Amino acid sequence: MIRKATEVRPRITKAAFECLRCGHITFVDQNSFKFEEPFAGCEDENCGKKGPFKVRIEDSTFIDAQKLQIQESPENLKGGSQPQSLEVDSEDDLTGNVTPGDRVIINGILKSRQRTLKDGKSTFYDLVLEANSIEHLDKDYDELEITAEDEEEILELSHDPEIYNKIISSVAPSIYGYEDIKEALALQLFSGVVKNLPDGSRIRGDIHIMLVGDPGIAKSQLLRYVVKLSPRGVFTSGRSASASGLTAAAVKDDLNDGRWTIEGGALVMADMGIAAVDEMDKMKTEDKSALHEAMEQQTISIAKAGIIATLKSRCALLGAANPKYGRFDRYESLAEQISMPPALLSRFDLIFVLLDTPDHNMDTKIANHILQSHYAGELFEQRERLPGSHIKEDFVEAEMEVIEPVIQPELMRKYVAYARKNVFPVMEEDAKAYLISFYTDLRKTGESKNTPVPVTARQLEALVRLSEASARVRLSNTVTLEDAKRTIRIEMNCLKNVGVDPETGALMQIYLHLEQA
Structure with missing residues (x-):
């Protein structure tokens, strides 16, 4: 993982020295980290003096150089050990490609350099990697490579009428239930559309969720x-x-x-x-x-x-x-x-x-799911680590089906990347009207002076973002009434527990009124 990266600076590789006595130019290669001057003196046969010299910048050769500090990935660490770091020198076209936080594979030559102290050279040496190539591991959504086969598979998935259920069941399949939360998390992955307005302001498209x-x-x-x-x-x-x-x-x-x-x-x-x-x-x-x-x-x-x-x-x-x-x-x-x-x-x-309320039927289902997950994990580990194990691979796969995501994480990432890159939905009139009526009805409850206002204009923006994300799930460029209804259902699931007085159930009445409308 890249921990630090300095700015890209020019480093001199061949310095041109002009003799101030005769004007002859002498070239000196700069291979070490110490700037070297022409010790032998001027190369002109008639001059041969040892100076003074002036560096001519326009005739010298420079190369881009950048220093990086890399650190072991936290996933590969053993317990209790601190991540080790290493300094990397990158030059020319390898510079300026990475930012702190990127995960990379760097190939290079490991060299040692003597430390210098104020009063001379140290007996300690530092390790430095001279980079030959830098390869990014985790790419942004924009950088994920989507091949023609991937695109075909993505488009085929988007036409599936069960696409919403498939995506919901591909988010954390080892956890039972929570369909509404998983749906919201899926919408968060797809995100709304970022709007850059003509006056220079920007409206965010990212969806923030709190559990x-x-x-x-x-x-x-x-x-x-x-x-x-x-x-x-x-x-x-x-x-x-x-x-x-x-x-x-x-x-x-x-x-x-x-x-x-x-x-x-x-x-x-x-x-x-x-x-x-x-x-x-x-x-x-x-x-x-x-x-x-x-x-x-x-x-x-x-x-x-x-x-x-x-x-x-x-x-x-x-x-x-x-x-x-x-x-x-x-x-x-x-x-x-x-x-x-x-x-x-x-x-x-x-x-x-999320309330943990005891319910016999639900508890039984959750217990079965948890034990099934553990059983599948046990089978997998025993088959992997025990040389004499009699467990067959197809048996493990059959048991794993319960906790296997419908859409594999790799394809899911590509699907999300494709949607974020190519789909920019626009809202239809009836969806607009539906969201406005929901918002104004919700605001009505705050008209009497002694009750707090349950929602602000931010919630309306949230509904718009969620509706856009819902359209992106099926790779559609229009936000329909169905998307607006789905969004309001998710919003009401939140408000039921957060904004409802358990005795009066104020918001529930609005919800019923909307359903009839």
């Missing part, structure tokens, strides 16, 4: 699966994520001349992907405030250590939080239970509340 719920109901597992599906997915956890870790930090640059530089955090590294933040309730209050700008404007502005900069963080945020008292209380407001400011909560397009 709040009782412990032990697979929130983190859902987060990890979505990060795995997204090309630039970053996973962080609450207590270990600080404001500068999420946004950006000012650090002294060891690779260059010790100047202050900006190092991007998790939200910057997840640009054009998904950033998952688990245990959001455990974050410090001042760290949560760093998310405001990143979520709505999708930029991160910095004024630290004499550097004033704006970084891009065009990522969708997927958060998970546990309620304060361990279990969710339907009679208390959401903001109080997860100690998050309402201004931040309003920036989430969808907030799901």
Whole structure:
């Protein structure tokens, strides 16, 4: 993984020295890291003096050079060991291709260089890799290669009437149920359309989702699966994520001349992907405030250590939080239970509340699914690791079917990439009217002075984004009434638990009125 990358600078490889006495030009190759002058003196036979010389920039040869610092991928580490890092020198056309956070394979020649101290040379040597080639591992949606066969398969899938169910069952198949949440997560992958307006403003297309719920109901597992599906997915956890870790930090640059530089955090590294933040309730209050700008404007502005900069963080945020008292209380407001400011909560397009309520039928199904998953895993591990195992491969595959995604992750990624690249849906009139009537009816409940307003204009924008994502799922360039209805069904699933007073059920009446309409 690329940890740091300096800016691309010109490095001199052949210096042209002009003799100030006779004007003759002497060329000296610069192979080492120390700048070498013509020790033998002027090469002109009649002159031969040892100086003075002046470097002629226009006659010298330069090459682009960049220093990188790479670090072991966290997945390959053994427990307790820190990731090792290595310095890389890249030159010419290899420069400027990578940014911090990229996962790469670098081929090169490993060389050792002696350290220099203030009072001479050190006995220690540093390892440096001279890069010959750099290959990207995880590509953005825009960079995924989609062959003609892939495109054919994608288009065939999009015409399948069961496409929504297939995509929902391909998101975290090892977790039972939660169809509405999986549907929302699938829409988050596809995302709405980014609009760049003529006046220079930008409306985000990324969908932010928050999962709040009782412990032990697979929130983190859902987060990890979505990060795995997204090309630039970053996973962080609450207590270990600080404001500068999420946004950006000012650090002294060891690779260059010790100047202050900006190092991007998790939200910057997840640009054009998904950033998952688990245990959001455990974050410090001042760290949560760093998310405001990143979520709505999708930029991160910095004024630290004499550097004033704006970084891009065009990522969708997927958060998970546990309620304060361990279990969710339907009679208390959401903001109080997860100690998050309402201004931040309003920036989430969808907030799901997951309740762990005992239900004999459901519990039996979940228990069967969990045990089936474990059984399939046991069979697979025994077949792989035990030399004398009698378990046949087709038997393992048959048992694995329950937790096997309908659409394989690789194809799913390509399908999402194709949709995001080629599909830009436009909303039909009846879908517009349906969303407006839903929004205005919802706002009506806040007309009386003593009730809080349940929704803001942000929710209407969220409905538009979700409808666009729903059209993208079937690779359609029009948002139909069906998409609007699907979106409102998902929104109502959220509001049922978040915005409904359990005694009066105010929102439920609106929902019924809309269904009749």
